[in-house]
Every structure is written in C-alpha cells, then in structure tokens.
Amino acid sequence: MTEKIATRDAYGKALAELGRTNPDIVVLDADLSKSTKTAVFGAEFPGRFFNMGIAEANMIGTAAGLAAAGKIPFASTFAVFATGRAFDQVRNSVCYPQLNVKIAATHAGLTVGEDGASHQSVEDIALMRALPGMTVIVPADGVETRLAVQAAAAYKGPVYLRLGRPKVPVIFGDDYRFEIGKAALLQEGKDVTIVACGYMVGEALAAAETLAGEGVEARVLNMSTIKPIDTEALVKAARETGALVTAEEHNIIGGLGGAVAEVLAEECPVPIYRVGIRDTFGESGSPGDLLKKYGLTAADIVEAAKKAMAKK
Amino acid sequence: MELAAETKAMLEDKAKRIRRHIVSMLAEAGSGHPGGSLSIADIVTALYFQVMKVDPARPDWEERDRFVLSKGHACPVLYAALAERGIFPVEELKTLRKINSRLQGHPDMKKTPGVEMSTGSLGQGLAAANGMALAGKLDKKDYRVYVVLGDGEINEGMIWEAAMAAAHYGLDNLTAFLDFNGLQIDGSIREVMNSEPLPEKWAAFGWNVLTIDGHDFGEIIAAVEKAKETKGRPTMIVANTVKGKGVSFMENQVGWHGNAPSKEQAEQALAELA
Numbered sequence: 001m002t003e004k005i006a007t008r009d010a011y012g013k014a015l016a017e018l019g020r021t022n023p024d025i026v027v028l029d030a031d032l033s034k035s036t037k038t039a040v041f042g043a044e045f046p047g048r049f050f051n052m053g054i055a056e057a058n059m060i061g062t063a064a065g066l067a068a069a070g071k072i073p074f075a076s077t078f079a080v081f082a083t084g085r086a087f088d089q090v091r092n093s094v095c096y097p098q099l100n101v102k103i104a105a106t107h108a109g110l111t112v113g114e115d116g117a118s119h120q121s122v123e124d125i126a127l128m129r130a131l132p133g134m135t136v137i138v139p140a141d142g143v144e145t146r147l148a149v150q151a152a153a154a155y156k157g158p159v160y161l162r163l164g165r166p167k168v169p170v171i172f173g174d175d176y177r178f179e180i181g182k183a184a185l186l187q188e189g190k191d192v193t194i195v196a197c198g199y200m201v202g203e204a205l206a207a208a209e210t211l212a213g214e215g216v217e218a219r220v221l222n223m224s225t226i227k228p229i230d231t232e233a234l235v236k237a238a239r240e241t242g243a244l245v246t247a248e249e250h251n252i253i254g255g256l257g258g259a260v261a262e263v264l265a266e267e268c269p270v271p272i273y274r275v276g277i278r279d280t281f282g283e284s285g286s287p288g289d290l291l292k293k294y295g296l297t298a299a300d301i302v303e304a305a306k307k308a309m310a311k312k
Numbered sequence: 313m314e315l316a317a318e319t320k321a322m323l324e325d326k327a328k329r330i331r332r333h334i335v336s337m338l339a340e341a342g343s344g345h346p347g348g349s350l351s352i353a354d355i356v357t358a359l360y361f362q363v364m365k366v367d368p369a370r371p372d373w374e375e376r377d378r379f380v381l382s383k384g385h386a387c388p389v390l391y392a393a394l395a396e397r398g399i400f401p402v403e404e405l406k407t408l409r410k411i412n413s414r415l416q417g418h419p420d421m422k423k424t425p426g427v428e429m430s431t432g433s434l435g436q437g438l439a440a441a442n443g444m445a446l447a448g449k450l451d452k453k454d455y456r457v458y459v460v461l462g463d464g465e466i467n468e469g470m471i472w473e474a475a476m477a478a479a480h481y482g483l484d485n486l487t488a489f490l491d492f493n494g495l496q497i498d499g500s501i502r503e504v505m506n507s508e509p510l511p512e513k514w515a516a517f518g519w520n521v522l523t524i525d526g527h528d529f530g531e532i533i534a535a536v537e538k539a540k541e542t543k544g545r546p547t548m549i550v551a552n553t554v555k556g557k558g559v560s561f562m563e564n565q566v567g568w569h570g571n572a573p574s575k576e577q578a579e580q581a582l583a584e585l586a
Contacts, residue, residue, distance in 0.1 A: 026450070050446065050481070058439045058473035065443020068421070068429060069378075071450070073443075088433055089470070093440055097421045097430040 004167035007198075008106040010142035011163050012037025014149035015074060015104075019045045025153060028063050028075040030056045035165075036076040036106045056081045060089035060103070067099040072153055075101060079108035079121035079162060083128055094158050095131040102152045103128075104161040108138075109249035110277065110294060111166045111199060111287040120282040126254025128160040129227050135180060136227040138162040138248075138256075140201035141171045144224055147178035155180060162198060164249075166287050169202050171222075181225045183233040189219035192305045193237035193244045197223050197256050200247035200275070200296065207247075207301035218305060229259050231267065238268040243308035245273050247301050249291075252276040271311035273304035313534030319362065323529045326396060327357040331558045332585050333392035333405050339578035341409040344417065347568040349389040351493040351526070351553040352460055358532040359458055360393040368398035371425045377455050378444050380429045382437020383462035383491065384418040385570070390427065391415050399426040435468025437461070438488065442478050445486040445546075456540070460489045464496025467505045472517070478546040479518030486546040487539040490514075491526065493555035495566045514548040526551025558585055 019025050019041055026048045033039035033051060042049035052059040056077055063073040075082070082105035083090065094101045105124065112119045128136050137152065137159060139145040145163065152159040171186070178184075186201070187208050196204035201222050208218040219241055221233060238244060244264070246257035257274030264270060277294050291297055315323070331353050338344040356379075360366065364377035381390050388408065395402045400414070407413035414423045418432025429440045441459035448455050465471065478486055490510060498504050507513070511521045520542045524531040532551070539547035555569070556562030559581040562573075573581055 026447075048450065052477060053473075053480075055470075055473035055477070057435075057470040058442075058477055061436050061439025061470065061474065062443040062446065062477065064436075065380075065429070065440035065445075066447050067443070068440065069444045069447030069451075070374075071443075071447050089436060089439070092430065092433040093436050 002169040004169050005142035006165060006167045007139055007142060007145040007163040008037045008165060010145035011104055011106065011149060012040035014146040015041040016044050018149060018153055019048065022072065022153065024070065024072045026050065026066055026071045026073045028052055028059050028073055030054055030059045030077040030081065032077050038076045056086040057089050060086040061093050063101045064093035064097070064099050067101045073101050074104050076104045076106060078119060079105035079124045080119055083121065083124040087127060091131055095133050098133050098157055100156055102159045102161065104163060106163040107165045108162045109164065109199065110282045110290040110296070111164055111249060113165070113287045113290065114284050116284040117281040122251045122277045122281065123254065124162065125226055125250045125256065126258065129254065129259065133158060134227065135159045135225070136162070137180065137225050138197040139224055140198060140222050141168055143170060143172035143176055144178055147176065148224065151178055151180050164199055168199055171201060171205070178224070181228045181230060183230040184222040184224070185219070186222050187218065187220040189217035190241055191217045192309050193219040193221060193241045194247060194301060194305065195221045195223050195234070195244060195256065195260055196247040197226060199249045203296065203298045204247050204301055206298035207305065210298060210302050211305060216305070216309070223256060226256055226259055229263060231263050234260060234263050235268045238264050238270045242312045243271045245275060245301055245304045245308055247275040249296060250276055251279055253279055271308045273308045275300050275304050313530040315530050315533065320529055323357055323361060326361050327354050328585055329396055330357055330389060330392040332582055333395065334388045335559065335573060335578050335581045335585065337388055337392070337405045337408045338572040339575060340406050341572060343409060343572050344388055345385040345570050346562060346573065347495070347555040348383060348386040348462060348491065348493065350557045350559060350562065351555045352386060352491050353389050353557065354527045354529060355460065355489050355532055355551060356389050356393045358529055360397050362533055363536050364458065365455065366397060371399050375453065375455055378428045378441070378457045380431065380437045380441040380457070380459040381419055382431055382459050383434065383465050384431030384437070387419045390419060391424070394426040434462070434465040435470040438471055438474035438478070441486060442474055442483060445483040446481060448485050457486045459486070460491060463490060463492045463494065463501050463507065463510070464504070466490070466507055475514065475517040475519065482544045483546045484543050487536060488546065488548045490548060490550045491553055492550055493553045495555045495564070495569065497569050499566055511550050514550070518545055520545050520547040521550060522547065523550045524552070526553035527557060560584055
C-alpha cells in the first residue's frame with residue numbers, strides 16, 4: 001500500500017525543521033495548533049511560537065508587524081478562518097504592504113469532513129488569488145508540502161499555503177524539485193490534459209489510468225502554484241492536447257479552474273471542463289462520502305475529460 | 313513635568329509648523345482629514361522631536377523607535393512630522409493625494425520613507441505594533457514602539473483582540489496613545505457607539521493606563537517616561553484632545569473630520585497659526 005501522510009502533518013514537521021536552521025522563523029496560531037500541527041514547532045521553539053487565541057484578525061495583523069521588523073512569520077488556522085475571518089487583515093496589513101507573511105491554512109476544502117459547511121472552505125483560493133501580490137500554493141502531498149514550506153520561507157513576500165486535513169498518498173519521490181510558479185508534469189499524454197491541485201492530484205492520476213485503459217492518453221499536470229500560474233505549461237498543454245480538465249477541491253468559480261480558463265481564453269482557447277465544487281456549500285459527512293456526493297472523484301474527471309475531448 | 317523653556321519653545325514651534333503644513337497640504341489636496349490630524353499634532357510632535365530615536369539619514373535604521381499611526385486617515389500630521397524631521401523634503405507635502413505621489417491618502421509604508429506600517433483600514437495598527445514589539449523582545453533590542461489609536465477606531469473588535477494580546481505577552485516596550493477627542497464621523501462617540509469609560513476598559517484588559525492633556529508637552533513627555541519605567545505590561549496613554557485643535561472654526565466640529573478647507577478657510581487658519 002502507498003504511504004499516506006496529511007499535508008498538515010508534513011507542514012508541522014517542515015516548520016520545525018526550518019526552525020532549526022533559520023532563527024527568523026516565527027509561528028502564530030489561533031488556538032488550533034494541535035490540529036494545524038504548528039504545535040510541533042511550538043514544542044521545539046516555545047520562544048518563537050505565539051498562540052494568539054481565537055482571534056484570527058489579530059493573528060494576521062501581528063504577523064504583519066513581526067514581518068515589518070524582519071521576522072518570517074508563518075500564521076496558521078483553518079483555511080475558512082484564515083481567509084474569511086481575517087480577509088481585511090490579509091489584504092491591508094499583509095498584501096498591500098507586501099510584507100513577508102506566510103499564511104499556512106489547514107483543513108481546506110470539503111475533506112474537513114464531519115465538521116460541516118461552516119468549516120469547509122470552498123472559496124479560499126479565489127479570495128487569496130484576487131489579492132495583488134499574493135502567491136498561492138496548494139501542495140499535493142507530504143513531499144511537496146515540505147518543499148513548498150521551504151520555498152515559501154526563502155521567497156520574500158506574502159504566500160498562501162493551502163493544506164488539508166486527511167491523509168493523502170505520497171506522490172512524489174525524494175528527487176522531486178519544487179519551484180514556485182512551475183507546474184509538474186506527472187504523466188505525458190496527447191489526447192487531453194488534466195490540471196489538478198492538492199487532494200485532486202491523486203484522483204487525476206487515477207482518472208488518467210482509467211482513461212489509458214480506454215485508449216485515451218491523458219497528460220497530468222500538478223498545478224501546485226495557482227498564482228503566479230504556469231502559463232507556459234498550460235499553453236503547451238492546450239496546443240498539444242487540444243482539451244483540458246481542471247480538478248480542485250474548491251468552488252469551480254475563482255479557483256484553479258477559473259485561473260486556467262482565464263489564461264487559456266486569452267492565450268490558446270480550447271475546450272475546458274472544470275471539476276470542482278459546483279458553487280455550493282458542503283455538509284457533514286466523511287471525506288470520502290463528500291467527495292463522491294460533490295463530484296470530486298476520478299470518475300468525475302474521466303467523464304469531464306470525455307466531454308472536453310468531444311468538443312475538440 | 314516641567315520642560316526646559318527652550319525645549320517647550322522648540323516643541324511649540326514645531327507643532328505650529330506641523331499644523332500649518334496640515335492646513336496647507338489639505339487645502340492643496342482638496343480632500344483629507346484635518347480634525348483628527350490637528351488633535352494629535354502635539355503628541356506626534358513630542359514623539360518625533362523629543363521622544364523617539366530616529367535617524368533622518370537612515371529611516372530604516374534597525375535600532376530606531378517605531379511609530380504606527382493606526383488611525384491612518386490622520387496621515388497629514390505624520391507626513392508633516394516626517395518632512396520637518398528631515399526624512400523627505402517639506403516641498404513634497406504639496407503632492408499629498410495626487411497621482412504618482414509618495415504621499416498617499418492613507419499611509420503606505422512601501423511608498424513613504426519613515427512610514428512604519430500601511431494603515432487606513434481602522435483597527436489594524438495596534439496588532440502590527442504588537443508584532444513589532446514582540447520582534448523587538450525576541451531580538452533583545454531596546455527600541456520602543458509607539459502607536460496612536462482613534463477613539464472612534466476602538467469600535468473595531470480587532471483592537472480588543474490586540475489589547476488582550478499585548479497584555480498577555482507583557483509588551484512593556486509598547487506605548488499606545490488614545491486620541492480621545494470625543495468625535496467620530498457620524499457624531500460624538502457617545503451618540504455613535506459609546507466606548508466609555510475608556511481608562512477603565514484598558515485597565516481591565518491589563519494595561520498600565522495614564523490619562524493626560526494631549527496638548528500639554530510636559531504631560532505627554534512625562535507619560536512616555538512613566539511608560540518606559542513600567543515593566544511587564546503595555547501602557548495606554550488616554551490623551552484628552554480637541555478635534556481640530558489650533559484652528560478656531562474647526563475645533564470640536566465633527567464636520568471637520570474629513571473635509572478639506574477652502575483656500576479662504578486655509579488662509580484664515582494659517583493666520584491663526586502664524
């Protein structure tokens with residue numbers, strides 16, 4: 001069986017690892033450190049860990065001040081609160097002054113599961129992506145999360161890292177190289193391209209396997225950086241495969257699907273189908289049941305791929 | 313606190329110059345916020361010309377004291393102080409709010425030398441100041457962080473989140489001023505959203521609270537000195553001020569919160585500030 005690790009777990013470990021080599025790393029949390037896994041850093045570096053209590057707006061504002069004084073703050077809470085509750089602080093205290101704050105938000109998307117719609121962020125990518133100067137990264141697995149955390153720390157400026165609650169299969173090997181703004185080609189193909197991020201990358205690979213069984217060669221791109229998006233890889237995929245499917249655990253409005261459609265509408269129009277949450281809130285349920293009910297499975301990607309190819 | 317006569321005269325002169333700049337730059341801009349700029353002119357003057365460690369040649373000097381104008385709409389007073397302190401040319405004040413200017417309608421730390429934090433969306437500056445104070449403690453630096461809040465601004469819930477955090481983390485290197493002029497945009501604070509009693513609220517949040525006349529340099533500087541001696545908690549200086557202070561027809565008039573003077577009104581104001 002494939003090894004599985006939640007991206008939030010990989011985040012906690014990566015953060016502690018980073019803390020050992022970089023004394024400027026400081027971490028803030030809003031009373032969810034055991035869930036976001038920042039507690040791992042907190043246990044090792046109590047002097048550089050600030051629990052801000054259940055006050056997300058103040059956490060982001062404080063992170064901005066720490067960054068203004070030269071620190072590299074990572075601020076964590078659930079995605080729905082980091083981007084919704086504290087949106088104005090992210091906008092005005094972090095992005096507008098381009099301060100070096102990393103917002104690492106966990107429990108994104110439907111796979112929060114049983115907590116239900118109040119805790120399931122379906123709009124966070126859209127919110128963060130619309131902010132000038134914000135970099136948006138959605139790692140697909142534990143390996144990529146670790147590298148993305150390191151890249152975010154090395155990059156100067158605001159970064160939004162979107163992480164998940166459930167354990168997900170490890171996709172990348174130790175030789176994987178992550179670069180902000182670069183898509184990773186996971187599988188070559190000429191008939192259709194599946195562009196996926198986060199949890200949906202695993203489903204995209206499964207879909208490609210199913211399609212291969214039917215004689216369809218699907219290209220699979222892991223678009224972990226949603227902003228700045230890899231325009232070159234998208235245009236190449238559009239030219240060479242002529243049809244695309246996007247797959248994300250997010251509203252089909254404003255997220256990965258929106259970003260891909262925007263780029264290709266201008267640069268190389270081809271049929272695109274978006275697999276994602278269809279402009280609705282979620283509900284309580286197991287992650288597996290939710291993904292099935294809301295159309296976020298490999299089978300949904302296969303169906304969308306066929307529709308896109310038919311429109312060529 | 314009795315200031316030396318020459319210190320007092322210097323500060324009074326600077327404050328008058330700063331008030332004149334506020335009136336002139338707002339008249340030139342044709343929009344902006346005179347009332348709350350004038351109400352804190354003496355506090356900002358005391359900070360920049362007596363209290364804070366600042367090096368005009370190196371606005372980003374690591375050891376400098378930090379000033380965050382949380383009530384960002386009062387930025388004309390900050391720009392005037394920075395110019396008078398020699399951080400950028402006084403001449404540049406005329407560009408306020410105009411296209412391509414470094415002097416934005418609300419403070420922009422990326423554009424204006426000497427501005428420590430971009431503010432304008434009310435309620436956020438105290439959290440940023442807390443972050444700077446936390447960083448100062450982590451780095452074992454002895455710089456101090458000053459922040460000015462508006463009495464209307466503290467309607468924002470985030471202020472109280474930050475108030476809790478500053479006390480929780482014992483930020484004794486942080487000193488806040490509350491510009492208690494009693495007026496916000498829609499009327500008096502008592503009518504719009506009564507936040508009184510103010511000193512009691514900050515004390516209940518764990519702050520060292522001092523109450524002063526915000527137009528008396530001796531009291532401002534004495535309070536700052538007391539704040540420096542206070543260990544283990546932040547200090548809030550509740551400053552009783554007059555909105556529009558120094559211009560007779562603007563004083564205590566809510567209508568002068570966010571309206572620029574006409575050319576004639578500016579001339580009258582400048583005559584009073586001569």
